[in-house]
Amino acid sequence: MFFPATTIFLLVPVLAAASSLIPRQPAPQARFVGTFTATSGCGAGASLSIDATGQVATVLLPNYSVTLPGSSNEKRCSVTLPVLFPSNACTSGTARGTVTGQVRLPSAGVQATFNGRAYAVSPSPGSVTDVSPDGSWTGPVDERYTLSDEVGYTLRPDANNNVVSFTLQGGLQVQPSNAPEGFISNDRFVFDIATQIPCCEYTTCTR
Structure with a gap:
């Protein structure tokens, strides 16, 4: 097909403008696999739900x-959540956990505690820093409680270790053991991995 010269020159800026409007593809994101494990100390009936983004587990x-x-x-309970990370790409983020429950201590002097150990991350193809929650109450008290924690990470898994498991280890205790009455529960755990970005620590950035 023959185009007049003036027409050809007009097409060039139009095509250039159109190419500049093509959106940059977002970087791959880590998401929950959709399974979990809970130790026997967690009790029967544990269940998991994942939000539509695949990045908030309850x-x-x-x-x-x-x-x-x-x-x-x-009692002690450990919950493990596997996360699928992009292979051969560096991902940095801060995962945030929230534990909630009920504490009822009718008598003065009776104490209850929630103790959260550091997260176990396996395998750990990178660096991990952890802040774990602890809670302590002395009776008389009857309330819902919420504790927050977080784990920061910089990971670059390959295709052989790109499923990384995060394990929250928690413990409940009421003291003294011969107290006439006392109750503490941890009935809900939310783990949010939405805060994550590509990083350049192990590879050349193309951003």
Whole structure:
């Protein structure tokens, strides 16, 4: 087809302008695999739900609690959530966890605690920093509680280790063990990994 010379010159800026409007593709994001594991100390009936983005996980633990009088004044529970990371790409982020529950201590002098150990991250193809929650209450008290924690990471997994498991390890306790009455639960755990960005620590940035 023949175009007049003037027409050809007009097409060049139009095509250049159109190419500049093509949006840059977003970087791949880490997302939950959609499975979880909970140790026996978490009690029966644990369940998992993932939001539409694949980056906020909610674990319900309806039977993770300590009640006095009872057979034990303490329990430990570990919840593990696998996350699929982009392969051969560096991802940096801060994952935020929130634990909630109920504490009821009718008598003065009775104490209840929630102790959160550091997150276990496996495998850990990079660096991890952790801030874990702790809570302590002395009776008389009857309230819902919320504790927040976070784990920062810079990871660059390859195709062989791009599923990284984050494990929150928590413990509940009521003291003294012979207290006439006391209760503490941790019935909900939310883990949010939405805050993440590509990074340049291990590879050349193309951004």
